[in-house]
Amino acid sequence: ISAMSFGALSSNAVLALGQGAKIGGFALNTGEGGLSRYHLATNADLIWQVGTGYFGCRDQNGNFDSEKFKEKAHHENVKMIEIKLSQGAKPGHGGILPANKNTKEIAEDRGVTVNTRVDSPPTHSTFNTPEGLLSFVDKLRDLSGGKPVGFKLCVGRKEEFINICKAIVDTGIKPDFITVDGGEGGTGAAPLEYTNSVGMPLREALVFVIDCLIGFGLKTDIKVIASGKILNGMDIVRALAIGADLCASARGMMLSLGCIQALQCHKNTC
Numbered sequence: 001i002s003a004m005s006f007g008a009l010s011s012n013a014v015l016a017l018g019q020g021a022k023i024g025g026f027a028l029n030t031g032e033g034g035l036s037r038y039h040l041a042t043n044a045d046l047i048w049q050v051g052t053g054y055f056g057c058r059d060q061n062g063n064f065d066s067e068k069f070k071e072k073a074h075h076e077n078v079k080m081i082e083i084k085l086s087q088g089a090k091p092g093h094g095g096i097l098p099a100n101k102n103t104k105e106i107a108e109d110r111g112v113t114v115n116t117r118v119d120s121p122p123t124h125s126t127f128n129t130p131e132g133l134l135s136f137v138d139k140l141r142d143l144s145g146g147k148p149v150g151f152k153l154c155v156g157r158k159e160e161f162i163n164i165c166k167a168i169v170d171t172g173i174k175p176d177f178i179t180v181d182g183g184e185g186g187t188g189a190a191p192l193e194y195t196n197s198v199g200m201p202l203r204e205a206l207v208f209v210i211d212c213l214i215g216f217g218l219k220t221d222i223k224v225i226a227s228g229k230i231l232n233g234m235d236i237v238r239a240l241a242i243g244a245d246l247c248a249s250a251r252g253m254m255l256s257l258g259c260i261q262a263l264q265c266h267k268n269t270c
Contacts, residue, residue, distance in 0.1 A: 001027070001028045001249065002230075003152075004031045006033050011038045015041065016257055020256075021042070028046055033097075034049070036109040044077065045077065046079060056110060057072065057111075064126045069144075070143040081150075082151065083133070083136060083152070088184060088228050096118075097110075097118040099115050130166070131170075134164075153179070154181045154182070154199040155209065158208060161209060161212060168216070169218070174218065174222055179224075180228075181202070181227045183201050184229045201228075202228035226239035230251075
């Protein structure tokens with residue numbers, strides 16, 4: 001189940017998704033809102049997404065806190081760590097948690113002040129180069145006790161991903177996986193212009209990323225996860241045929257919960 005945060009979704013929605021993942025034998029991505037009590041309550045396999053806000057592993061100034069991360073990453077239900085660089089629904093634009101949705105529980109789990117608007121920065125404060133990203137991958141892998149660590153991105157400028165591949169070769173630090181998010185990905189936390197018009201579509205992005213990894217001799221060691229409007233079996237088969245190793249679906253799972261796409265996620269009335 002692809003990344004959807006507690007705060008974007010209600011506690012009941014997170015519990016339902018987690019219990020469904022447990023029954024189905026697949027994993028649930030926490031979203032950039034981080035690891036919450038409701039994710040853990042389901043006992044499902046979890047992929048902890050660490051975004052630019054470092055929710056759940058941040059200090060009072062919003063910077064990454066190694067000790068908080070280490071403590072939570074060792075939880076037995078946390079199976080992988082995903083560093084979020086960008087997503088198809090809002091590449092280059094951080095998520096927004098409106099003040100009226102920032103309840104006491106959400107604030108406690110994220111490590112922020114209750115009833116305040118919380119903006120995720122557009123970029124990470126811990127690194128700003130491909131080499132810095134890979135050092136962060138290595139650091140999180142060490143802090144988590146060797147759990148798989150990768151990153152998620154929506155492809156924009158092709159040369160940026162090529163530079164990441166070059167850095168992997170130069171440093172010898174390989175992420176365990178790369179999640180490729182298509183520009184068609186959805187969100188309740190970004191302007192429509194970003195949601196619908198920015199970022200490379202999934203099929204083209206997958207072809208490009210997998211060709212790059214093969215060209216640099218990296219594909220055998222790095223798994224590729226595809227996300228972005230994965231709704232049915234044919235979408236999965238298509239992504240796997242292009243070269244993805246597995247797929248993640250958010251929209252399909254959210255619709256199965258009963259979402260009617262009223263586009264009023266920010267109002268907390270769902």
